[in-house]
Amino acid sequence: MRVFLEFERNVVFISDRNIGLLHAVADVFPGASHSYCLVHLKKNLRTRLGGVAMDWKRYLVELFGKCAYAPTLELFNELLAELERESGNKMRDFLSDLDVKHWAHAYFPGHRYGELSSNLAECFNRWIKDERCLPVTQLVDAIRMKLMEQMSRRKEESLRWKTTVCSTWDKRLAGLFQFSRTWVVRKSSADVYDVRGNPSNTVNICQRRCTCREWQLNCFPCVHAVCAIRKSGRDLNDFVEPCYLVYSFRRLIRSRLNQSLQLINQILLLIPMTLSFLPCKGGQRVGQGPSAYHRFGKLLGKGYVLGAGPLRGAIKGLARNLFLVDS
Ligand SMILES: [Zn+2]
Numbered sequence: 001m002r003v004f005l006e007f008e009r010n011v012v013f014i015s016d017r018n019i020g021l022l023h024a025v026a027d028v029f030p031g032a033s034h035s036y037c038l039v040h041l042k043k044n045l046r047t048r049l050g051g052v053a054m055d056w057k058r059y060l061v062e063l064f065g066k067c068a069y070a071p072t073l074e075l076f077n078e079l080l081a082e083l084e085r086e087s088g089n090k091m092r093d094f095l096s097d098l099d100v101k102h103w104a105h106a107y108f109p110g111h112r113y114g115e116l117s118s119n120l121a122e123c124f125n126r127w128i129k130d131e132r133c134l135p136v137t138q139l140v141d142a143i144r145m146k147l148m149e150q151m152s153r154r155k156e157e158s159l160r161w162k163t164t165v166c167s168t169w170d171k172r173l174a175g176l177f178q179f180s181r182t183w184v185v186r187k188s189s190a191d192v193y194d195v196r197g198n199p200s201n202t203v204n205i206c207q208r209r210c211t212c213r214e215w216q217l218n219c220f221p222c223v224h225a226v227c228a229i230r231k232s233g234r235d236l237n238d239f240v241e242p243c244y245l246v247y248s249f250r251r252l253i254r255s256r257l258n259q260s261l262q263l264i265n266q267i268l269l270l271i272p273m274t275l276s277f278l279p280c281k282g283g284q285r286v287g288q289g290p291s292a293y294h295r296f297g298k299l300l301g302k303g304y305v306l307g308a309g310p311l312r313g314a315i316k317g318l319a320r321n322l323f324l325v326d327s
Pocket residue numbers: 201210211212213214215222223224225
């Protein structure tokens with residue numbers, strides 16, 4: 001994964017706070033932000049509050065969730081003070097083990113696009129639960145087939161979209177636009193607007209910032225931003241991040257679909273090609289060939305490299321793709 005992400009990217013990891021991951025993420029990706037899954041944190045908190053009355057426990061867990069979602073430092077501190085005031089030593093011990101920069105929206109240094117849990121990974125695991133018992137080559141093949149079919153469906157669906165922004169997010173923009181229609185907006189200076197809502201906020205549309213901090217946190221215009229952009233007369237779509245655009249969606253689907261088709265064709269060649277793997281001493285490469293051969297040999301087990309064979313070129317491509325997938 002580090003090889004795959006060696007170029008400059010702002011990577012965010014969301015994990016269940018497994019002890020191994022705590023050290024590994026910091027060691028391997030020192031510049032990445034590490035978020036603790038809120039669902040797992042709440043589960044841990046319920047366990048820690050054993051013996052507390054059920055209703056009171058539910059209230060404390062909900063309050064903890066509000067702290068996590070609080071977008072501003074002021075609101076976070078206010079809610080945290082209430083949490084500490086209402087709870088006992090068990091809650092204080094729980095919070096003392098957590099650095100706020102790993103779970104609280106207000107302090108988190110990276111961009112989570114509003115995602116505070118690892119539900120996406122859990123959904124994927126549930127999606128492939130019937131295939132998980134298969135041998136590894138069939139498992140990879142089955143996952144690839146499922147992904148290919150899903151992407152094909154999504155590609156067809158996206159072809160019906162006539163908007164610039166993807167369907168779900170375009171509807172959200174329309175909802176925010178409708179909700180803020182009656183709000184009063186005043187231009188404060190170039191690109192800066194005061195939006196009189198409930199409460200009032202200041203928006204800098206050039207810097208894509210709002211004092212409510214929702215725009216910065218979710219990388220998507222908040223209701224105040226939508227209001228200010230409408231007042232400025234500029235196109236709302238110009239202020240939406242590329243990852244929400246139909247163009248980006250189609251491009252991603254197209255590239256992944258092509259990769260899947262290519263890899264599936266190559267995987268079908270895997271079983272006969274395993275006959276061409278020859279054991280060797282000390283993991284040394286036999287004969288001439290690209291380093292991908294050797295790396296794929298290592299993937300299968302130390303001491304094995306590709307032998308000669310008519311389908312060697314196919315394995316070369318498979319080896320490269322597998323490293324992308326494994327990354
Ligand atoms: Zn706002």
